[in-house]
Amino acid sequence: MIEVDRLSLDIHGTPILRDVSFAMEPGKTFGLVGESGSGKSMTALALMQLLPDGSRTSGRASLDGIDLLDRPEAEMCTLRGNQLGMIFQEPMTALNPVRTIGDQVAETLRIHGAASRSDALDVARQKLDRVGLPQIALDRYPHELSGGQRQRVCIATAIALRPRLLIADEPTTALDVTTQAQILDLLRGLVDEEDMALLLITHDLAVVADMADHVAVMKTGEIVEQGATRDVLSQQRHAYTRALFEASHHRPGRTPRPAGAPLLTGQAIDRHYPGPRIGLLRRGDAIHAVNDVSLTLKEGESLGLVGESGCGKSTLTRAILGLDPIQGGEIRALGNAISPAMPHAMRAGIQVVFQDPYGSFNPRWTVEHLVAEPYHLLPAKPSRAEQKAEVAKALEAVGLQAADMDKYPHEFSGGQRQRIAIARALITHPKILVLDEAVSALDVRVRAQILDLLADLQDRMGLSYLFISHDLTVVRAITDRVMVMQAGQIVEEGPTDTVFATPEHPYTQALLAAAPRLPDYARKD
């Protein structure tokens, strides 16, 4: 039904796609998997003919015999939303904030002349019911809905006219795992019921394994391997496919060693902050972000903290770093209480690596200046020569070169930037390293390398890690013990292997059940 034949694309002369060919059938899901920049989204946009200005395509992409690549724009407008539906990664921004959701779903019908105004609203109601939003009124605005609900609205607009092909571009990447599982279920149900073809674009092999009948692996604009999902995943004929699979369930080698004395302890931590300001003097209700949380991090140990967005893990992290005051309980580390007023010498002992490899550095500073910033914490700042020597050592310790210190952050890739962030965190020789979603923004192969680096550093320097993440696979790979956080509280805690094997709390069970896992046939270890 859909046949893409030697599709090539260049934008302003830069080649983006080369000879991409695949075929799709109704009622089946086709998975397109690859790392960022592999061209998977551009393939989808080429099918929709929504490419950026300056794009040139060649080859064929036909839907029921019509070549989509050479249709005039006016005809594409009648196909989009009607024969071709598409949903995107970011549900928070994909809906127009000033129009009601009913209006936006109905618009698909109105624009194609498929229904009158009131009929369109009736159909919109049915479609919203179908995507699992029976309780949401048509006159609600997007900002009143959660991310998962908004993605359902997007799906409703895309399927309102029962398109032949639905393209889903990373539809669950921005969502929590439990919401992800629900959205994937919904998509699976729709494919069966409406007999449409689903093109599922994702970076997550486990999601593809779970959803797709056929899969194609993309790398730098080309499909390197494709076939039935089970064949591709179990045989892994292409080296790149193999590398992706290995990286996605990579567990760095760690030298087991007994945990030492407690380094960081939290007793009954409460953190609430005032609600948003209303007018000049009034405020909304206080928000309880962390509620009666206790924790212990022992010397040389790696402790995981997992939870979905909004569970309070970031707030807890900020309190542990002494950035925000706590309202109840106590956090102690290295023998002293942690607070925003704690002495510099203590801060030097607890350093942090953040998630965003792009926002982590002042773009105007050199790497030397950036890595040396925590020297502010030392009573006497080292001389310039000493600083250079120390920065060089730190850079080499994280696998970069001393000469890199004169460069600026934009000259590095995402993975290299995370290495620089680690070097910065280590410059004051801390005992405790807080890793706040430190590998979440990285592609799987880079992520595996950074995990190896972290394991290696821990072995060499005897560091203690507090590893905060929403990603269960990563937490499992690198931690000894794990805490599960929900709605401001720790609901379960224990040795990582035990918690993952036999979760006790219903929330932990739900999390583990929802997380997509690579099937056993795809594991080569």
Next chain:
Amino acid sequence: MLRYILGRLLSLSLSLIVASLVIFTVIEVIPGDPAAFMLGLNADEATVQALRADLGLDGSKAERYLAWIAGMIQGDFGTSYTYRVPVAELVADRLWVSLPLAVLSLILSTVIAFPVGLLAAANRGRAADYGIMGGTQLGIAIPNFWFGMLLVLVFAVNLRWFSAGGFPGWEEPLLALKSLLLPSVALALPQAAILARVMRSALIETLAQDYMRTARAKGLSRRQALLRHALRNALIPVLTIIGLQFSFLLAGAIIIENVFFLPGLGRLIFQGITQRDLVVVESVTMLLVFAVIVVTFLVDIAYAIADPRLRRRA
């Protein structure tokens, strides 16, 4: 929505109070003895005393402030020292020249700017866009009062389509409007240039949003997506500028009255300054500030109508 309006009303009253305090302080406290100031250096003590009593300057400053505010709320703006008539009377006549001038210019500027900005955004990077952007660049650089002089030169002196200035009064509405036409064009065009540029850049920013891609994926053409989805979102920054423009237009109206010899608030206030008639200056500036604050309030309400996200917030 009600809570939002109440919140805005509260902030409106607060602004009015602080603004009146500032004006009162500048006019009545900083000069020391306003009566002596108004009469100048050569006045004898008896005359100063008489004026002081006249102006009610014998009470404490707090009493005088409260009396001033209470008077204004009842429509009593005090008595002009030079004209010997209530300021309210002086203002009333002149307000009906300055206010229509400002409002007419605001309408004109908005009516011109919207289609022009839309046209430029829809043709971004093409000849029409460059032409419009060049034209607005020039429009922004032209001082409105000089533009007024050029209009007089062309339409009154050379073509003789309009009279060069003056105001016949509202007894003849059409003639009155006609005499306000050139001044409002002079005021509106430079402002329209600014507004069109804001409109264009707000639209272009909106066009880059994710929901525009969603709209296109639904099958809307570029033009449909622009009109149905981008326009209303772009309205929010545009409203801010329209609100600010009112205050510029009001100030501009006062200046341009000099070009066209219109008997508006501007003439009144400049006479007040040259004659050191502080009562007139004080009340007229308060009135101007009042008008600006009220317009800001209306813009805030318009915000909430345009953007549902604001309605819940107080």
Next chain:
Amino acid sequence: MSRLPVPLILGAVLSSVFLAMALLSFVWTPHDVEQLVISQRLQPASAEFLLGTDQFGRDLLSMLMVGARVSLAVALVAVGIGVIIGVPLGLAAAATRGSLLDEVIMRGNDLIFAFPSLVIAILITAVFGPSAFNAILAIGIFNIPVFARVARGGALSLWTLDYILAARVAGKGKARISAEHILPNIANLLIVQATIQFSLGILAEAALSYVGLSVQPPTPSWGRMLSDAQTMIYTHPMLAVLPGLAIVLMVLGLNLMGDGLRDMLDPRLRRVRQ
């Protein structure tokens, strides 16, 4: 940065011409602008008077040169006031986002917007009498909230970035972070805004001196030249056209320069914000 945008070059050339004229006027003008020579009144353009003379016999070109000086000086100092007071206020508001201080600064800003610079000028003039100082103050005060808003807006988007958190983990206080990390990264925004306010300042000064609220005679200014020319518009329109043209070209030059700067600096701004 290898190729400079055309508007930037055009704007810079235009602005430099006026700047050169203004600077030159300190040491030399073709004729004395304060001397009235009635016998030379209303001369047409000639070798001696390149642009002719006005109704008091003053050389127009000389007056335009001195007028450029007044315009530029008033606008420059007014921008300085706006930057020096407004930027720290905006940075402080952003650093204490949501606090009472932030709220007070922002409400105070809104309040100043209710006093257009003309109204401020009227108030000051009513009490202290008209002067160039008056114009500077009136325009400068109005610039404060503009810069405070731009600085706060730019700073707020930076405060959410991880490198600010990293600096806090490195023990740096909010004031130090504002100076070390925030200010350099919003400098582009501020530079662009400064050119805009500079050109608006020239327009405002012209308007104020047109109604007699700015620099006083015998010092010539562009706005005053226009008001003097108003009565002569039927017979000698060039007296009104030339000073106006000077204002337009000066403002146009600055705006083109501002636009060019924005185009040149924007890609970097965008990367910083991500």
